[in-house]
Amino acid sequence: MVLLALVVAAAVAAVVFSLDAIVQKAVETVGPRATRGDVKLKSANVSLFAGRAQLNGLVIGNPPGCKTPTAIVADKVSFRIQPRSVFSDKVVVESLQVDAPVLTMEGGLTDNNLTKIEKNLADYCASPSSAPSSGAARSKRTFQVNDLVITGAKLQVNTTLSLGKTITVPIPDIHLTNLGTGPEGITAADVAQRALHAVLASAPAALDSVAKNATELGKKTLGAAKTAVQKTADTLKGLIP
Numbered sequence: 001m002v003l004l005a006l007v008v009a010a011a012v013a014a015v016v017f018s019l020d021a022i023v024q025k026a027v028e029t030v031g032p033r034a035t036r037g038d039v040k041l042k043s044a045n046v047s048l049f050a051g052r053a054q055l056n057g058l059v060i061g062n063p064p065g066c067k068t069p070t071a072i073v074a075d076k077v078s079f080r081i082q083p084r085s086v087f088s089d090k091v092v093v094e095s096l097q098v099d100a101p102v103l104t105m106e107g108g109l110t111d112n113n114l115t116k117i118e119k120n121l122a123d124y125c126a127s128p129s130s131a132p133s134s135g136a137a138r139s140k141r142t143f144q145v146n147d148l149v150i151t152g153a154k155l156q157v158n159t160t161l162s163l164g165k166t167i168t169v170p171i172p173d174i175h176l177t178n179l180g181t182g183p184e185g186i187t188a189a190d191v192a193q194r195a196l197h198a199v200l201a202s203a204p205a206a207l208d209s210v211a212k213n214a215t216e217l218g219k220k221t222l223g224a225a226k227t228a229v230q231k232t233a234d235t236l237k238g239l240i241p
C-alpha cells in the first residue's frame with residue numbers, strides 16, 4: 001500500500017510539474033488551427049493548487065497573404081481559476097487579464113488582418129470538429145469566464161487614414177463578464193473571438209482620432225505653406241522697385 005501511494009504521488013507530481021509544457025503545447029497546437037496563422041508562446045506558468053496560470057510572450061501571426069509579421073503581441077496573460085473545476089468538463093475562470101497587448105491592423109477598416117482572424121476564430125468555433133459533444137462521450141474541455149479585462153491595449157494602424165504611416169493609438173480598456181455561464185460553456189477559441197470582437201468594436205473611435213489628427217496635421221501643414229509663400233511674396237515685393 002505504501003508503495004502504491006508513492007507511485008500515485010509520483011504520478012500526480014509528474015502531471016502537475018508538466019502542466020507548463022502541456023499548456024504551451026496546447027496553445028501552439030490549437031492556436032494555428034483556430035486563427036490560421038502562426039501562434040507562439042514563450043512560456044507558461046501554471047499553479048494548479050493555487051488556481052493561477054500565466055502565459056508569457058504570446059505572439060499571434062497573421063493569416064497568409066499579409067505583409068506584417070504579427071497581428072497580436074501580448075507579453076502577459078493571467079488567469080485565476082477555480083482549482084476544483086480543472087477536473088471537470090467545464091473549467092471556471094474567475095478572472096482573465098490581458099496586459100498591454102499590441103495589435104497591428106493591416107488593410108481597410110472593415111476588411112483587414114484582424115477581421116480575418118476574427119472570422120477564422122468564428123468559423124473554427126462553429127465547425128463540428130471543434131464543438132464539444134454532448135452526453136457522457138463529451139471530451140472537449142470548455143470554459144466559463146466570469147471576468148475578462150484587457151488593459152493598456154494599443155492599435156498600430158497603417159492604412160489610408162494614417163497617410164501611409166504607422167500610427168499607434170490607444171484602445172479603451174475592455175471588460176467582459178459572464179462568458180460561457182450556460183451548462184455547455186464556451187471554447188477557448190470562442191473566448192478569444194469575443195475578446196477580439198470587443199477590441200475591433202472599439203477600433204472605429206480610435207481610428208476616428210487618427211483621421212482627425214491627420215486632418216489637423218494637414219491643415220497645419222497647409223497653413224504653414226501658405227504663410228511661407230506669403231512671406232516669400234512680400235519679400236519679393238520689397239525687392240522690386
